[in-house]
Amino acid sequence: MPPTTTRNTPVIKDVARLAGVSVPTVSRYLNGTARVSDDKREKIAQAIKLLGYQPSFVARALANKVMDSVTMLTSLSTFWATTQINSGVESAARDKGFLFGVTSLDGISDSELESTVGRVMSANPAGVIVSESDEIAIQAMRLIPKDVPMVLVGGSRGDAPYQVMPSERAGGRCVTEHLLGLGHQNVVHVHRAEGPNNNTRTLGWRDAMAAAGLPANRSYQISEHLEDSRELGRRLAHDPSVTALFAGNDETAIALIRGLRDEGKRVPQDVSVAGYNDQLFSMIWEPALTTYSQNFVELGRAAFDMLYAQIEAKRAGQMAPEPQCRIIEGELIVRESTAAPRD
Incomplete structure (x- = not known):
């Protein structure tokens, strides 16, 4: 029988008593910080299930010296692509029992950046993911302590030891070639x-134009205001x-x-128009x-998986995984807005 207690919520001592093991053994089982024998693991798991025990997030953080959480540092936090990447990270983190938080770098000055990153690190996250979309994100990445697991999303290949990249440049070339x-x-x-890197859609456009022997001399940078x-x-x-x-x-x-x-032009009869990202409204x-x-959700999940591998190695006292850069491929979706030019 479960131990009699006046508390409504079971605590770790109740689990240890029911499983017939010590509290430190239960703690090691929960934190994964040391090996627990299969026999004891089975008894602890049964006790947790019988009691309906929910581990204390704060207590586990104190035991591990870091929180079971990861933080995303990102600018352009309201953009659709960013929210999709965040969704992928959060989903993968939840599967591993981690909390996920986002700290926006939008509007932060250089003088404020150090204190912002400092506040993030004071919460002792197990790891940090940085989404590189502008110079401020690059600066933030450099402020993260070297011993903290970190993954970079985006940027140029080689900007960080652990990196997940969308196929931006290849995608820009693919659309242009179409x-x-x-x-x-x-x-x-x-x-x-676009970000200060060599993996941009514009560079992909230039690549395709150059390969076709055509001048890449007609590009326009516009603001976020759609009226422009x-x-x-x-x-x-x-x-x-045009x-x-x-x-x-x-x-x-x-x-x-x-x-x-x-101005009376028809699409695609007079002008073909292609977009990028395949948002939900594109098909209708x-x-x-x-x-x-672009599979932004998969991009986020891949970033967390790469980060989690580092976290697990660090907690087990093992060597960090080999540095890697993973490219998440996208695909061209051909619909009705593009067609051959009229004679």
Whole structure:
């Protein structure tokens, strides 16, 4: 029988008493910090199930000296891609019993960055994931203590020992090659500001244009305000040399289409438009949007898995895993917004 207790919630001593083992043995079982014999593990597991015991998150943190949690440092925290990556990290973390938190670097000055990272580290997370989208994220990565498990999402290959990257550059090239393959000779690229790395959609556009022997001299960097993209679409509608637009994201593509239509242009009959990211609205837009689908959720899960391997090795007193860089591939989704140019 379970031990009689006046508490409504069982504690670790109750588990130890029922399993016939010491409290430190139960603690080692819960924390995974040392080997526990199979016989004792089975008894502890049965006691936990019988009592309905829920381990104390804080107590385990004190025992491990770090919390069973991971933190994401990211800028562009409200962007759809960022939220999808975070969802993947959180899902994978939950599977391992870890909590997941996000610290936004949006709007933080250089002088505030050190104190922000310091507050994150004062919570003793088991590891940190940094999403590199601008210079502030690179600076944040350099402030993380070397002995803390860390994974970089994005950036240039080799920016960190442990890294997970989306196929940004390959995706940009793929979309551009699709438009060139339809017969367009002047693929114009419209994009927002991109991270300071060599894995960008714009570089992929340049790669494809260069491979086709065409000048990559028609690109426009626009703001996050969609009305700016719509206005650019209106202007490009009056340039007869423009027959294809590659937008750096789906929202920009939709705004460009709106601007083209404002001036009487049809998509894709007059101008083909392709987006990037394959957001949910892309398939139901009129016309359905050709775009490049990136598996952001898988990107997040892969980042946590890589981080967890480091955490487990550190807690077991083992050598860290070999450095690695994993690329998460995407795929071109061809829909109705692109077609061969008219004669």
